[in-house]
Amino acid sequence: MGDDIAMQFSAIGFRHSIPKPTWYNPLKKGKGAGITHVDLAITKGEIIGLVGTNGAGKTTLLRMISGILPLEEGNVSQAGMELDVRALRSMVGFMPEQVRWSSQQTIRQTMTEFAHLRGCSVQSALDVLSLVGLRNRIDASLDSLSQGMRQRLSLAVALLGTPEILVLDEPFNGMDPVATDAFKRLLRSLADKGISIIISSHHLIELDLLADTIALLHRGQLLAHGTTESLQSSLGFEQMTELVLDKMIPESLAKTLNILDYVDAANEHRYVIESGRHDLLETLIEKKFQISTWRVVPPTLIELLCAATGLDRETIGMDVEQSSMIPLRTIGGEEE
């Protein structure tokens, strides 16, 4: 297992500086929200989906992994050797959210510039363009690129110098469905070559299908990390069954069920209940219900996040402001 670990982040933390003016020092800054004590082991060739609400600290964590933000606490190591920030940056390719590439510069000039910054050959940088489908636009100016093409250029820059870890912050934003599909296939092929990928995205369905493991982040803390199945089991998640009926379940029967979700659509009643009620199927058949769907459904990423945080959907959705202000875990030391 240890040999498969591409990088290990141990108890890393960073807190943003925020203005805390006082009458005698209007420029005073203090510690604000951030990331606390995150342990994350990244396996070679693994695709990690980072899930959390707005303000949970996803971008901060990705910036720390990319070496943009310093590790105020903890350390990063590879094969037992602690890495410095320069080594970290040379191993990680970072694609930020929504880079608005814009200037008269061409794609060729941009890639050449970043090849020098990355310390790789210009030819290899230009070759990466074929991988992301920008080779035929190599002499186009950045001003003329569509948002999807800008995303591809960001990915091309992130892929420079064959990084061991690819960090992608909202990569699907601005991409059309065809490009998204091609993008996902490209990521999978990169992972198959041993490149580890960490993706933060609000496109949870895409993320669920793509990611090998899910990391749940909330209020700057990594609550859980593992495969969907392992998270389901560790979070004590019951298996759920979805059934669609032609009429409502009678109240007397409904009382005996743990109904997790109910949708009343035209001529259809969709229920999500805890699995394991095989007797229910017999009862429904006896009572002449027409059952159009009966299937076990895995929990969605939102449900996993809800289970991990102990909050319901509504609360977690409205929790954005608090999440950036109040850490769940007590942070050592005095607040500045």
Added chain:
Amino acid sequence: MLHLAFALGKERLFSTRMLIMLPILLLFIPGMAWGFADPNIQLPANQIPENATETMFLSSIGIVFAGTMAAVLIAHDGISRDRTNGVLEVRLSQPMPRWRQGVVMIIGHWTSIAFPVTLLLFISMLLVGYRSDMWIPLGDAIIYVVAAMLVLLWYTVFALLASSIAREQGSAIAFSIGLWFLFTLLWVLFTTLLAALNGVAVGDTQDQGYLIFEGRLDLLSPNGVYHHLLETRLDGVERGVSALGAYIAAFVWTIVPLYLFQRRLNRLVP
């Protein structure tokens, strides 16, 4: 590193804003040299330039007004623009150390303004020689160009520093232009006010006490140090600062902003 710096310099040199500033630079640098080289020029206090070095000294006001302003306008968004569009984040995630990226930014922006200004300075020297038949000695010409390059470097670094602090373009330009305005226009007011508070005969340009006070206070201004450097080549100028003092001040004005900029860059958060 130099490749990146010159690529940046080239991009800025051929930018739209440089095209806009070029006529201003033409008017202020060779234009002023042409004017001050007029053999029949009438200056206040019957000052008449006696040689080409003095003529070029008088023309240096073109560098102070247009050259430094162009440097500020070229570099004011050197970092803030990348910060706004997200490119800064990509740059800061690259393995090239930030101090080297900082050197690239400084050299790139500085060369983009230094190149046209140097060219215009040489044209100015030729114009002065042609019009007044007085040719600037090589040593004076070198000091003249080096001093101009230094003052442009200082303003470039100020503007980049301001750009690194500002979170958006408006603040960046306000900060840079504010600094330029302070040293170029408000400094006279500041000097006069301090001189008056110290009981110096304000307004009497022949008063030695005032000249020495002003000369020493000028060490706190980049434009002042620039003029002190030029005055090391002029005869009969006594403003209380020796040539060595001017060189030391120039060294300090070079090192301190560079240090502050590099320090800022190391702590920069996108």
